Amino acid sequence: MNRLNTIxxxxxxxxxxxxxxxxxARHHRDITNSLQLRSxxxxxxxxxxxxxxxxxxxSDGALLCFDCVRKELRNVLDSIRTECDDGWRVVACDIxxxxxxxxxxxxxxxxxxxxxxxxxxx
Numbered sequence: 001m002n003r004l005n006t007i008x009x010x011x012x013x014x015x016x017x018x019x020x021x022x023x024x025a026r027h028h029r030d031i032t033n034s035l036q037l038r039s040x041x042x043x044x045x046x047x048x049x050x051x052x053x054x055x056x057x058x059s060d061g062a063l064l065c066f067d068c069v070r071k072e073l074r075n076v077l078d079s080i081r082t083e084c085d086d087g088w089r090v091v092a093c094d095i096x097x098x099x100x101x102x103x104x105x106x107x108x109x110x111x112x113x114x115x116x117x118x119x120x121x122x
Contacts, residue, residue, distance in 0.1 A: 011043065027054065031090050034077050040093050041070065047095055055105065055114050057092040059085045062108040072109070 006015045011026030013019070023035075025042035045054050045066035056064040069076055072088060079089035096105050096115035105114040 011039070027093060029094065030092055031056075031080070034080055037069075037076065037080060037090055041066065041073075050095075052095040053115050054093050055096050055107070056090045057094060058087060058108075059089040059091050060087055062087060063096075063105055063114060064090065064109055065107040065112050065114060067112070068107055068109040 006013065008014070008025050011023055013021040013024035023039050025044075026039050027043045027047065028036040028040050031037050031040065040054075040056075046052065047054055054066070056066070056069050058064060069090065075086075075088040076090055078084070079086055083089070106112065107114060
């Protein structure tokens with residue numbers, strides 16, 4: 001019996017030394033289609049290296065966490081396909097650095113804190 005091995009290497013899906021799907025699980029900074037969005041979701045909500053938390057940015061400038069994009073995936077995919085600016089169209093994914101903003105960043109849908117601000121030592 002020939003057992004097929006499927007693994008992800010550098011974001012691409014491989015089976016028996018052959019690429020099955022390019023960019024299967026890879027973070028995309030600019031998101032212009034549903035394949036890039038799904039690939040970014042598969043890659044996870046933390047950047048590597050560094051472990052910084054990522055957040056999605058919509059066409060109207062709102063921030064969305066990975067959980068909300070997964071929960072509202074049908075709305076997000078529909079908005080990307082139709083290029084509708086209804087608040088669900090994800091256009092980018094970016095790092096939320098700890099302490100980048102004074103009060104931290106929050107998901108505009110569920111109000112989850114995305115990156116806790118760093119404490120300033122005096």
